[in-house]
Amino acid sequence: MSKRAVDAVFQALFILSDLRFLLRTTAPWHDLDEGEQERAAAYIKKVKRQIAILEEELIR
Amino acid sequence: MKCGVGIDARDIEEMYINIDPIQAGGRLTADAMKAAISFGDGYSVCDNCRRPFRLDYIQNPPIAQFHADLAAWLNMDAVRVIPGARRGFQAVASTYVEKGDPVIVTALAHYTEFMAVEAAGGIPLEIPKDAKNHITPDAAAEKIETVIREFSRTPPLLFVDHVDYQYGNVHDVAGIVKVAHQYDIPVLVNGAYSVGIMPVDGRTLGADFIVGSGHKSMAAPAPSGLLAATDEHAEEVFRTTKAKGDVTGRTFGIKEVEMMGCTLMGVTVVGMMASFPHVRERVKNWESEVEHSQAVTDALLSIEGTKVLSDYPRRHTLTRIDTRGSFDTVAQQHKKRGYFLSSELRRQGITGVIPGSTRIWKFNTFGLTAKQSQHVGESFVKIARENGLNIL
Numbered sequence: 001m002s003k004r005a006v007d008a009v010f011q012a013l014f015i016l017s018d019l020r021f022l023l024r025t026t027a028p029w030h031d032l033d034e035g036e037q038e039r040a041a042a043y044i045k046k047v048k049r050q051i052a053i054l055e056e057e058l059i060r
Numbered sequence: 061m062k063c064g065v066g067i068d069a070r071d072i073e074e075m076y077i078n079i080d081p082i083q084a085g086g087r088l089t090a091d092a093m094k095a096a097i098s099f100g101d102g103y104s105v106c107d108n109c110r111r112p113f114r115l116d117y118i119q120n121p122p123i124a125q126f127h128a129d130l131a132a133w134l135n136m137d138a139v140r141v142i143p144g145a146r147r148g149f150q151a152v153a154s155t156y157v158e159k160g161d162p163v164i165v166t167a168l169a170h171y172t173e174f175m176a177v178e179a180a181g182g183i184p185l186e187i188p189k190d191a192k193n194h195i196t197p198d199a200a201a202e203k204i205e206t207v208i209r210e211f212s213r214t215p216p217l218l219f220v221d222h223v224d225y226q227y228g229n230v231h232d233v234a235g236i237v238k239v240a241h242q243y244d245i246p247v248l249v250n251g252a253y254s255v256g257i258m259p260v261d262g263r264t265l266g267a268d269f270i271v272g273s274g275h276k277s278m279a280a281p282a283p284s285g286l287l288a289a290t291d292e293h294a295e296e297v298f299r300t301t302k303a304k305g306d307v308t309g310r311t312f313g314i315k316e317v318e319m320m321g322c323t324l325m326g327v328t329v330v331g332m333m334a335s336f337p338h339v340r341e342r343v344k345n346w347e348s349e350v351e352h353s354q355a356v357t358d359a360l361l362s363i364e365g366t367k368v369l370s371d372y373p374r375r376h377t378l379t380r381i382d383t384r385g386s387f388d389t390v391a392q393q394h395k396k397r398g399y400f401l402s403s404e405l406r407r408q409g410i411t412g413v414i415p416g417s418t419r420i421w422k423f424n425t426f427g428l429t430a431k432q433s434q435h436v437g438e439s440f441v442k443i444a445r446e447n448g449l450n451i452l
Contacts, residue, residue: 014094021090023074025429028409 005057012050019043072411077432080412081378084426085257085277092279095334096327104326112314115322116140126333130286133340134270136262138294140287141324141332145252148271148287149176151318152248155297156216157182162207164215166195168224170250193227195220197235204243218245223253227370228378237266246293252276253378256339257426258346268293279335284328352433353377353425359437364450377426388418390447408439
């Protein structure tokens with residue numbers, strides 16, 4: 001059992017949901033302003049961290 | 061992209077500005093999306109269901125607290141979550157209406173109110189709307205008097221829509237309730253287009269029941285909604301079962317008859333819960349939402365020949381518009397006929413107007429950002445100009 005891997009899956013999906021919501025509020029152009037770009041960058045960085053955890057936990 | 065065999069992933073909300081009249085208030089918050097991921101399994105909220113085994117008693121997730129919060133928020137005494145507003149109409153009608161009873165609805169009532177009355181054996185009778193498409197207290201009084209004369213009894217129930225689905229007009233519910241109560245008629249307020257998008261106070265309205273729609277106005281998955289009642293009526297509509305098996309002798313605890321036991325057992329209730337803090341906040345921004353609606357309406361009215369059929373100035377985000385004198389004249393000559401408008405809107409990144417509609421149609425701007433609503437207004441004008449219509 002890898003609670004850490006399970007948490008990472010949920011966490012990644014939740015962060016991607018935030019990103020999805022950003023796509024909705026900026027539709028149809030997805031032309032992000034400075035603040036929105038910062039948020040998007042933060043989400044992507046966080047998702048990458050969760051993917052790294054999954055690699056550590058599941059692909060050794 | 062597929063999300064299952066033969067099922068295309070839905071990306072309408074990500075790819076377009078959606079002004080569909082019924083979809084605007086039900087778009088999920090990011091937290092509701094997360095809840096949907098976490099609680100998608102069927103009986104997912106039942107992990108920690110303990111005696112007395114009823115949904116509104118569950119502490120984890122905090123469904124019991126959610127019920128209390130909803131009641132306080134609406135200034136009502138008791139609330140149950142239900143699978144859509146129509147099930148609220150049905151529960152109340154089933155409790156109060158006997159076969160052959162006259163039941164007062166309105167000329168702007170949703171069809172499910174009629175069906176709830178019909179299912180209970182009642183006879184729906186409409187309060188007429190006035191020339192401005194409003195249901196007035198005077199018209200309610202007149203109808204009640206007429207019905208009492210014809211049926212020699214008082215109707216057991218009156219349904220009124222806080223905001224009607226046809227025009228998005230806000231009606232004088234408090235005035236109508238006052239009239240109904242003079243005849244001791246309890247009133248169910250249909251808040252499908254108000255609860256969750258604009259401030260609603262049950263005590264101020266004087267409502268005996270308030271019904272809300274989760275998927276229409278509370279940023280929740282379908283089917284979801286709520287039925288709120290005053291203490292006086294909660295005991296009746298939320299009565300518990302007395303049934304007993306004649307062979308087995310089984311009884312069924314405190315399950316509520318009209319709720320058919322538990323109602324929303326998974327993603328629907330948790331989706332509602334996850335959105336609720338956001339919903340509670342967003343109703344405070346109602347004036348801003350109405351401003352967006354007004355701006356888009358004004359843009360449409362700047363196109364010669366266009367009329368607004370809803371109240372003007374706008375008091376709601378749902379608007380009924382008449383473009384028979386504008387976009388429909390283009391449709392008569394256009395190679396795409398009536399489909400040109402939805403097609404042109406799509407090119408502008410806007411969806412939600414029923415394809416083929418160029419005569420009388422509705423749109424809803426709820427939830428759009430200022431930039432998005434401005435784009436919608438400008439797009440209507442741009443399409444009009446490109447198709448030879450005059451801009452006033």
